[in-house]
Amino acid sequence: MTGFVAGGPGSARQALEELMRLTGTVGHVAAGRLVLRSLARLRPEAWITAFADGEGPYVELRRADASERAQEVSLGYLDPARAYQPSAAEAVRASADRPRKEIVELPVVLDEAHARELAAAMLAEMGGHAETARFGTATSDLALEAGDTVRLDGRDGAWLITRIETGLARQMEARLLPPRRRAYPDQGKPPPGPDPLVPLGASRPLVHLLDLPLPEGGDAIAGARFAIHARPFAGYAVGVSRTGDGFDTRSIATRAATTGTLIEALEAGPRGVLDRGRRLVVRLHRGALSSIGEEALLDGGNLCAVQSMSGAWEVLQFANAAETAPQVFDLSGLLRAQGGTEDAMAAGAAPGAAFVLLDAACEALGLGIGEVGRDLAIRVSPLGRLADDPAVVTLSAVLGARSVRPLSPVHLRAEFQPDGALALVWIRRTRIGGDSWDGLDVPLGEERELYSVEIRDGTGAVLSRQAELPALAVPAAEQHAAFGALPATVTVTVAQKSPVWGDGTPSAQTFIRPG
Numbered sequence: 001m002t003g004f005v006a007g008g009p010g011s012a013r014q015a016l017e018e019l020m021r022l023t024g025t026v027g028h029v030a031a032g033r034l035v036l037r038s039l040a041r042l043r044p045e046a047w048i049t050a051f052a053d054g055e056g057p058y059v060e061l062r063r064a065d066a067s068e069r070a071q072e073v074s075l076g077y078l079d080p081a082r083a084y085q086p087s088a089a090e091a092v093r094a095s096a097d098r099p100r101k102e103i104v105e106l107p108v109v110l111d112e113a114h115a116r117e118l119a120a121a122m123l124a125e126m127g128g129h130a131e132t133a134r135f136g137t138a139t140s141d142l143a144l145e146a147g148d149t150v151r152l153d154g155r156d157g158a159w160l161i162t163r164i165e166t167g168l169a170r171q172m173e174a175r176l177l178p179p180r181r182r183a184y185p186d187q188g189k190p191p192p193g194p195d196p197l198v199p200l201g202a203s204r205p206l207v208h209l210l211d212l213p214l215p216e217g218g219d220a221i222a223g224a225r226f227a228i229h230a231r232p233f234a235g236y237a238v239g240v241s242r243t244g245d246g247f248d249t250r251s252i253a254t255r256a257a258t259t260g261t262l263i264e265a266l267e268a269g270p271r272g273v274l275d276r277g278r279r280l281v282v283r284l285h286r287g288a289l290s291s292i293g294e295e296a297l298l299d300g301g302n303l304c305a306v307q308s309m310s311g312a313w314e315v316l317q318f319a320n321a322a323e324t325a326p327q328v329f330d331l332s333g334l335l336r337a338q339g340g341t342e343d344a345m346a347a348g349a350a351p352g353a354a355f356v357l358l359d360a361a362c363e364a365l366g367l368g369i370g371e372v373g374r375d376l377a378i379r380v381s382p383l384g385r386l387a388d389d390p391a392v393v394t395l396s397a398v399l400g401a402r403s404v405r406p407l408s409p410v411h412l413r414a415e416f417q418p419d420g421a422l423a424l425v426w427i428r429r430t431r432i433g434g435d436s437w438d439g440l441d442v443p444l445g446e447e448r449e450l451y452s453v454e455i456r457d458g459t460g461a462v463l464s465r466q467a468e469l470p471a472l473a474v475p476a477a478e479q480h481a482a483f484g485a486l487p488a489t490v491t492v493t494v495a496q497k498s499p500v501w502g503d504g505t506p507s508a509q510t511f512i513r514p515g
Helices: 012-023 112-128 294-298 342-347 476-483
Strands: 025-030 033-038 046-048 059-063 072-079 085-092 101-109 131-137 149-152 159-166 170-176 206-211 224-229 236-241 248-253 259-262 280-284 303-307 313-325 328-338 354-357 375-382 393-398 410-416 422-427 451-456 462-467 471-474 489-498 507-512
Touching (some): 012 101, 012 112, 072 112, 085 112, 206 354, 206 375, 206 393, 224 236, 224 248, 280 354, 294 313, 313 342, 328 342, 462 476
Parallel strands (some): 046 149, 072 101
Antiparallel strands (some): 025 033, 059 131, 072 085, 149 159, 159 170, 206 224, 236 375, 259 280, 280 328, 303 354, 375 393, 410 422, 422 471, 451 489, 489 507
16 A cells, blocks of 8 residues: 545544555554554464363354355555546456445555455455354463464364453454465555646536427526536536626536437427337437336426427427447337427437437526527536636527427317308417416416417418417408419418517418318
């Protein structure tokens, strides 16, 4: 051992016990002194052939159950060859099928080869600790003391006396010593560390900026979010600037996001029902994904986002996750186009598209109302690093629109009246508080209810109207004026309108006039 680091306050006994275990050292108190001896140099000092006749057997042996003994040891240490970063050396019994593992973390400085040898020695010695003996000797035999090593008549191996009780007979307890360790030479001075010894460089992170719908329970512009992946992950400050300088720190990322890329293309699928025909195959940069039940799925579990070919993010959920290769997951049982992201779903996602799990590590960016729709500079920098550090990432993005613009209407229907009029109806959605089943209708979520409606006949002509209710009647005369006749086919596009932010995501449907 070339060094020991005292990590904090503690007792001398605790520190010594850990070091003695590591180095194969045993100790006892004699004449008021603590005597330490190496297992590599212990020799039996006496041979006990006569045992006192006590109440029990002459020699009582106890052996711990094999299932209680560790069959694998992981030794944590500080490696000077890696700038004294934490490392681990492992040893495992070759016969172990499913080994019981014991982790030993010690603040000691070791080179890698020596650490492996010590881990193997500790594993070998764990077997010896499992067998103990209790026996009595004559009270006249006062030469033996705790800490002495003896041999027992009829028993193999060397035994270390750990306890002595004096009475009608001297009752002793001893444990079987493991095979002697070889004596290691003095390690001398620690090997030289990296020259020069400087702090390790921070990782340049992978950063995703997501413009998502307002999450359940979110307010303001909580749909503008970021996801950061780095290895190692040291913590990052996220700053925002409208001008490209003078960044205002909005958040501190303390957890790495679960990110990845698509291996296969993802095509558009059905809305509002479970998509059992398509699957999402993703390779993660880190972490894992797991399956959930139907109740958890409908409660919003396993929410994720995939960047479509249009650049917009589709929000979706998955029920089943199967790891088909290391860090490769096959996701099925999809709920598509969540939060009104059907426009992104319709665009589809290509192989290599970004994937982000929308958990607590994917945090809100903290934008203000005045920053919605503006071209912003976003800087992600490792904590404690300067702005010109190579690991600093600066991106530009326009974010926040999904948080403030209305969702697309659904269930758009058309009825052609006998007099040629066109009657349109639809159902509005809300971006705020829409999951409650208690009310008669979902909250409006906007200052007033207003819709933009466009009707096309396929020739390029457009009939535009506005409606204050989720219904609109277009008389035959207006259709004649716009198209020159009653069109046989019409494509209707409806978008809920915000007086402040304009049209939301539109919903379009084509209808054919009967007859």
